[in-house]
Amino acid sequence: MPLLEVTDVGVRFGGVVALAGLSFTIDEGQVCALIGPNGAGKTTLFNVVSRLYHPTEGSVRFADIDLLGLPPHRIAPLGIARTFQNLALVPGLSVLDNVVVGSHSRTSGGFWAAALWFPQIKQERAVRARAMEILSSLHLDHLALRPCAGLPYGTLKRIEIARALMAEPRLLLMDEPASGLTHGEVDELGEVIRRLRNEHSLTVLLVEHHMGMVMGISDKVVVMELGRKIAEGAPAEVQTNPRVIAAYLGEPVADAP
Amino acid sequence: MTSSSPAKSLGARRWVPLIALAAVAVVCLALPQVLSSYWTDTITTWIPLAVAALGLNLLTGYNGQISVGHGALFGVGAYTTALILNEWHWPFLVTVVASAVVCFVAGVVIGLPALRIKGLYLALVTLAVATLFPQILEQFSDTTGGSAGLGITNRELNRRGVMTDRSIRFEPPDLALLSADDAKASSQWRYYIFLLVAAICFLLVRNLVNSRAGRSIIAIRDNETAAEVSGVNVAAAKVFTFGISAALAGIGGSLSALELARVSSGTFTLVLSLNLLVAVVVGGTPSIAGPAIGAVFLGFFTNVITPEFPEDVKPLTPLILGVLLVVLMLAAPGGIVGMYRQLQARLAARRAISQTAISQVP
Ligand SMILES: Nc1ncnc2c1ncn2[C@@H]1O[C@H](COP(=O)(O)OP(=O)(O)O)[C@@H](O)[C@H]1O
Numbered sequence: 001m002p003l004l005e006v007t008d009v010g011v012r013f014g015g016v017v018a019l020a021g022l023s024f025t026i027d028e029g030q031v032c033a034l035i036g037p038n039g040a041g042k043t044t045l046f047n048v049v050s051r052l053y054h055p056t057e058g059s060v061r062f063a064d065i066d067l068l069g070l071p072p073h074r075i076a077p078l079g080i081a082r083t084f085q086n087l088a089l090v091p092g093l094s095v096l097d098n099v100v101v102g103s104h105s106r107t108s109g110g111f112w113a114a115a116l117w118f119p120q121i122k123q124e125r126a127v128r129a130r131a132m133e134i135l136s137s138l139h140l141d142h143l144a145l146r147p148c149a150g151l152p153y154g155t156l157k158r159i160e161i162a163r164a165l166m167a168e169p170r171l172l173l174m175d176e177p178a179s180g181l182t183h184g185e186v187d188e189l190g191e192v193i194r195r196l197r198n199e200h201s202l203t204v205l206l207v208e209h210h211m212g213m214v215m216g217i218s219d220k221v222v223v224m225e226l227g228r229k230i231a232e233g234a235p236a237e238v239q240t241n242p243r244v245i246a247a248y249l250g251e252p253v254a255d256a257p
Numbered sequence: 258m259t260s261s262s263p264a265k266s267l268g269a270r271r272w273v274p275l276i277a278l279a280a281v282a283v284v285c286l287a288l289p290q291v292l293s294s295y296w297t298d299t300i301t302t303w304i305p306l307a308v309a310a311l312g313l314n315l316l317t318g319y320n321g322q323i324s325v326g327h328g329a330l331f332g333v334g335a336y337t338t339a340l341i342l343n344e345w346h347w348p349f350l351v352t353v354v355a356s357a358v359v360c361f362v363a364g365v366v367i368g369l370p371a372l373r374i375k376g377l378y379l380a381l382v383t384l385a386v387a388t389l390f391p392q393i394l395e396q397f398s399d400t401t402g403g404s405a406g407l408g409i410t411n412r413e414l415n416r417r418g419v420m421t422d423r424s425i426r427f428e429p430p431d432l433a434l435l436s437a438d439d440a441k442a443s444s445q446w447r448y449y450i451f452l453l454v455a456a457i458c459f460l461l462v463r464n465l466v467n468s469r470a471g472r473s474i475i476a477i478r479d480n481e482t483a484a485e486v487s488g489v490n491v492a493a494a495k496v497f498t499f500g501i502s503a504a505l506a507g508i509g510g511s512l513s514a515l516e517l518a519r520v521s522s523g524t525f526t527l528v529l530s531l532n533l534l535v536a537v538v539v540g541g542t543p544s545i546a547g548p549a550i551g552a553v554f555l556g557f558f559t560n561v562i563t564p565e566f567p568e569d570v571k572p573l574t575p576l577i578l579g580v581l582l583v584v585l586m587l588a589a590p591g592g593i594v595g596m597y598r599q600l601q602a603r604l605a606a607r608r609a610i611s612q613t614a615i616s617q618v619p
């Protein structure tokens with residue numbers, strides 16, 4: 001049984017068809033890359049899985065649970081975490097607290113316990129220690145007490161990864177994690193993703209434009225164009241697929257005057 | 258070890274707020290010992306404002322929901338206390354808790370539609386609540402006493418042995434700490450009780466905002482999507498925050514009713530709501546000390562500065578307060594606490610302590 005099962009998902013915004021009959025599956029432990037030109041609908045799919053967008057049709061199942069019947073805040077507890085293409089951090093909190101927010105679904109304690117403080121000391125310590133561990137594994141620990149404001153884009157993207165890991169996910173969705181990184185950093189990030197996959201026994205769904213990284217770390221690649229899947233397979237298969245080459249190389253030619 | 262010296266200085270800086278807090282506590286405790294009854298009573302009226310501002314700061318500063326209607330919730334707390342005391346003669350502190358509960362429910366009732374309306378629209382809706390509240394009180398003047406007001410009384414035997422209604426008062430216990438003069442001791446005692454109630458409220462809110470729940474409240478303010486995707490039930494947290502915030506306004510109202518031994522519709526007008534906002538903004542958001550500082554500023558302005566104005570300037574007081582507010586907002590958008598933080602950040606930058614985050618993890 002696949003871990004994530006996307007079946008015939010369609011999303012429309014007014015007249016714009018963002019996703020049309022999209023189907024694919026990811027098996028537990030895989031790194032699956034979702035690629036395609038801008039506007040292909042990759043982020044939209046992430047938002048469907050996060051329950052931020054409602055598809056007009058289709059189904060999304062995770063570990064055989066129907067996600068479309070759940071509100072957004074019930075997704076993280078199932079073991080699905082994500083990062084955002086355009087960042088979704090909390091400027092009012094320190095880097096450390098931003099990361100700790102990610103543990104919300106793995107901790108307990110409502111307002112009353114919080115107001116009394118004592119019931120939560122132990123958990124609070126454990127959760128901060130864990131956040132520091134994750135921050136240091138991403139080489140961010142020296143920034144823990146800084147506000148997020150003013151940090152480089154690539155650093156902020158890694159903070160989002162740290163936050164996602166705090167949710168102890170089974171499935172990690174990463175939306176263009178390498179954007180804003182230098183070449184060297186991109187290679188390093190590829191390594192990091194592989195390592196995190198092994199250390200945290202993750203399944204990864206990755207949206208990325210850096211083909212070198214995608215081809216290097218993915219077990220499977222799904223190629224999209226205009227809301228549809230145009231190819232799927234191992235990196236080597238996809239690279240030689242004529243439709244994929246057309247989608248990537250054809251576009252600039254068509255745009256040219 | 259290379260990390261020991263910054264760790265030590267971070268540890269040392271941790272003491273600064275504690276020392277400041279101790280100093281403030283000493284001053285607060287000493288004030289009624291040095292002030293006259295009149296001034297003790299005056300500063301006692303600032304405490305309910307501070308508690309209500311604390312609630313508003315939690316809602317607006319930490320959670321990003323604007324309310325221009327907290328004066329009305331303050332009023333609900335005051336009337337709850339007045340009616341309970343007149344009808345059932347409960348102990349004072351129990352009525353404070355009861356008012357908090359009633360206002361919590363009222364806050365939830367306002368918080369639910371607030372999920373759908375945001376920003377300016379929420380400000381307008383709560384503004385309407387603030388404006389309508391005194392009129393509703395006058396509509397039901399049989400129960401509320403309308404603009405003439407409602408005395409809060411207790412049936413007591415007077416000296417001649419006749420049962421009469423007497424304004425409630427705080428019976429001071431026999432403590433060496435309190436003045437020998439009975440009236441003055443009563444003022445002091447009331448001040449200390451209010452101070453204790455306020456201290457508990459400030460402590461609870463401080464704990465709250467530094468916790469898991471507090472982080473989600475702040476995350477909701479800055480980025481609802483981030484909160485939601487992390488598993489925060491945004492709707493529930495917002496409604497709950499509104500409830501807690503309203504409960505604090507209710508505690509403030511309840512205390513003020515206990516102080517004045519009287520409630521009337523004229524007290525809980527839009528001006529009160531705006532004054533609470535002024536206290537929050539002047540003190541600085543989001544912060545715990547801010548609302549207290551703001552309430553002291555407001556009280557000082559109302560009770561100390563305003564009486565010094567010449568007679569023909571007095572009607573312009575709200576205008577002067579408004580101008581002062583605008584000037585302060587332009588000069589220091591983060592309020593008084595914001596100014597302090599900026600100063601602190603500048604000092605910290607000079608000391609260039611940027612390493613050893615780990616040593617800060619408790
Ligand atoms: N919230 C939205 N409102 C309207 N249109 C949207 C929205 N989100 C995405 N779209 C549209 O859906 C299409 C797919 O977008 P997106 O999923 O962001 O693509 P990708 O991430 O592959 O670049 C685009 O045409 C985009 O304009």
Ligand SMILES: [Mg+2]
Binds near residue numbers: 042043044085
């Ligand atoms: Mg995208």
